[in-house]
Amino acid sequence: MKLITAIIKPFKLDDVKNALESFGVHGITVSEASGYGRQKGHTEVYRGAEYTVDLVPKVRVEVLVDDGEAEDVIEVIVKSAATGRIGDGKVWSVPVDVAVRVRTGERGADAL
Amino acid sequence: MPKIDSGDTAWMLASSALVLLMTPGLAFFYGGMVRVKSVLNMIMMSFACIGIVSILWVLFGYSLAFKGTNPLIGDFSAVGLNGTLKSASGTLPELVFSAFQLMFAIITPALISGAIADRAKFGGWVLFTTLWVTIVYFPVAHWVFYFNDGKGGWIADRLGAFDFAGGTAVHINAGAAGLACALVLGKRRGWPKEPMRPHNLPLVLLGAGLLWFGWFGFNAGSAVAANGLAGIAFMNTQVATAAAAMAWIVTEKFRDGHCTTLGVASGAVAGLVAITPACGSVTPMGAIAIGIAAGVLCALAVGLKFRFGFDDSLDVVGIHLVGGLVGTLLIGLLASADVVGTDGLLYGGGLSQLGKQAIAAGAVLGYSFVVSYVLAQIVEKTIGFRITPEEEVNGIDTTAHAESGYDFSSTFGGAFGGGGPITKPVGVADDERSVKA
Numbered sequence: 198m199k200l201i202t203a204i205i206k207p208f209k210l211d212d213v214k215n216a217l218e219s220f221g222v223h224g225i226t227v228s229e230a231s232g233y234g235r236q237k238g239h240t241e242v243y244r245g246a247e248y249t250v251d252l253v254p255k256v257r258v259e260v261l262v263d264d265g266e267a268e269d270v271i272e273v274i275v276k277s278a279a280t281g282r283i284g285d286g287k288v289w290s291v292p293v294d295v296a297v298r299v300r301t302g303e304r305g306a307d308a309l
Numbered sequence: 310m311p312k313i314d315s316g317d318t319a320w321m322l323a324s325s326a327l328v329l330l331m332t333p334g335l336a337f338f339y340g341g342m343v344r345v346k347s348v349l350n351m352i353m354m355s356f357a358c359i360g361i362v363s364i365l366w367v368l369f370g371y372s373l374a375f376k377g378t379n380p381l382i383g384d385f386s387a388v389g390l391n392g393t394l395k396s397a398s399g400t401l402p403e404l405v406f407s408a409f410q411l412m413f414a415i416i417t418p419a420l421i422s423g424a425i426a427d428r429a430k431f432g433g434w435v436l437f438t439t440l441w442v443t444i445v446y447f448p449v450a451h452w453v454f455y456f457n458d459g460k461g462g463w464i465a466d467r468l469g470a471f472d473f474a475g476g477t478a479v480h481i482n483a484g485a486a487g488l489a490c491a492l493v494l495g496k497r498r499g500w501p502k503e504p505m506r507p508h509n510l511p512l513v514l515l516g517a518g519l520l521w522f523g524w525f526g527f528n529a530g531s532a533v534a535a536n537g538l539a540g541i542a543f544m545n546t547q548v549a550t551a552a553a554a555m556a557w558i559v560t561e562k563f564r565d566g567h568c569t570t571l572g573v574a575s576g577a578v579a580g581l582v583a584i585t586p587a588c589g590s591v592t593p594m595g596a597i598a599i600g601i602a603a604g605v606l607c608a609l610a611v612g613l614k615f616r617f618g619f620d621d622s623l624d625v626v627g628i629h630l631v632g633g634l635v636g637t638l639l640i641g642l643l644a645s646a647d648v649v650g651t652d653g654l655l656y657g658g659g660l661s662q663l664g665k666q667a668i669a670a671g672a673v674l675g676y677s678f679v680v681s682y683v684l685a686q687i688v689e690k691t692i693g694f695r696i697t698p699e700e701e702v703n704g705i706d707t708t709a710h711a712e713s714g715y716d717f718s719s720t721f722g723g724a725f726g727g728g729g730p731i732t733k734p735v736g737v738a739d740d741e742r743s744v745k746a
Contacts, residue, residue: 241504242565244572245612248504 198293199267204286205278216277230257314400320535327526328412334519341512346704347427348714354422373447380463423623424487433694453478470669474531476586476637477673484630486681493685496620517574542588549600553580556604579607582632590649
């Protein structure tokens with residue numbers, strides 16, 4: 198199994214969610230996140246003073262999938278999250294040893 | 310002695326209540342502007358002023374401000390409000406006049422608290438407020454508000470400068486003291502690198518609305534009668550405030566790119582401040598001019614702290630000191646003989662009124678800044694005025710008041726949660742409990 202983590206622009210969350218649902222992913226976890234990438238945030242002017250905003254608001258989407266589906270799911274996320282402008286985010290995956298469905302005790306692919 | 314007038318008395322009782330409401334309004338205005346971890350302390354500083362100053366006023370404040378024949382300070386003839394229960398002040402019962410003036414004495418130190426947000430030890434603030442109203446506010450109110458047939462305070466009754474409702478005694482006074490306190494306490498940790506933006510703007514706007522509402526008592530009430538002059542002051546207050554709110558957001562649209570709600574609230578307060586000294590000496594057209602000047606100049610002035618590096622956290626200097634100066638000095642240009650019996654420079658009245666206005670403004674500014682600086686240093690050197698770095702990072706609400714403004718977490722039992730109920734009654738030693746268990 199693989200855990201796919203995507204950091205995306207908040208306004209793309211609906212697109213990513215719909216694309217994953219159409220693809221057939223059974224569940225996702227979404228949380229608010231903030232951070233910066235190569236551009237190191239941006240500057241903002243408020244009440245006459247300029248500030249650097251180095252932590253930009255983002256959304257983190259996590260999906261647990263079977264090994265065979267991982268590449269396709271990554272592709273689906275990248276396609277649905279892209280705007281072509283800076284700050285579109287990142288997607289990565291890491292191997293997962295164990296997954297258990299708490300209610301039934303099912304393990305591995307059955308737990309997805 | 311004129312007869313007590315029931316219409317005047319009714320209006321002044323209502324005005325007194327309106328002016329009192331300004332202090333909770335200010336507490337919300339300031340409370341919304343600080344970060345989430347200091348909202349309660351910000352509100353608490355204003356409520357502490359209501360408590361402390363009300364009592365000092367009865368004990369000796371009223372007497373020091375509104376008695377005697379000395380130009381600089383009152384006397385002790387009405388200590389404990391002695392002898393005022395059945396006497397008259399103009400067409401009012403003296404106690405009604407005294408109650409009205411008390412509300413001014415309450416809000417003036419409360420205004421200062423915005424300059425030292427997030428970092429003032431609460432005990433230090435209590436001591437500072439006590440010293441400050443006694444040594445700074447009561448004398449200055451005597452200078453500016455005490456009329457006694459030429460034997461009253463030196464600014465009001467001898468110099469002849471116009472300050473209808475307290476542009477000098479309240480706003481320049483609080484602004485200069487705020488600057489002094491901000492310098493003594495120093496910058497907040499992280500300022501000015503961290504933005505420290507307002508945590509609750511609806512609260513700021515609610516506070517600004519309450520201030521605007523209460524300010525009709527402050528300004529129109531300063532006619533000390535229910536008459537035509539009160540009506541002029543009322544209309545001037547409305548239009549100057551409206552003009553200043555709009556002028557501020559236009560200024561920041563050009564400077565920053567957006568019209569902000571913080572801007573419209575700040576602009577309204579800047580307009581209220583600037584029209585305070587002038588509302589009884591200009592026409593409504595003059596009031597619009599004062600409002601526009603205050604909105605633009607105060608919007609630009611709030612940037613000064615970044616240039617000079619003093620952490621006037623909520624812009625007490627930029628709004629109250631600068632706004633107070635704008636209003637006090639513009640009287641010299643815009644006073645109208647139709648309203649006050651003297652023409653300002655722009656109405657062909659020459660420079661003399663402008664000179665008197667400048668002397669009044671400069672005297673209050675200088676006295677307040679120097680004495681406030683010394684008082685703040687005394688508090689810092691004795692019981693301490695600034696909280697520790699650890700308290701500041703953790704937040705003054707939890708460290709000074711053991712509360713937090715918003716308890717949104719449902720998962721962990723709230724901001725102080727995580728544990729179960731404490732079964733041990735407070736004050737019972739651990740070993741006693743273990744014996745009973």
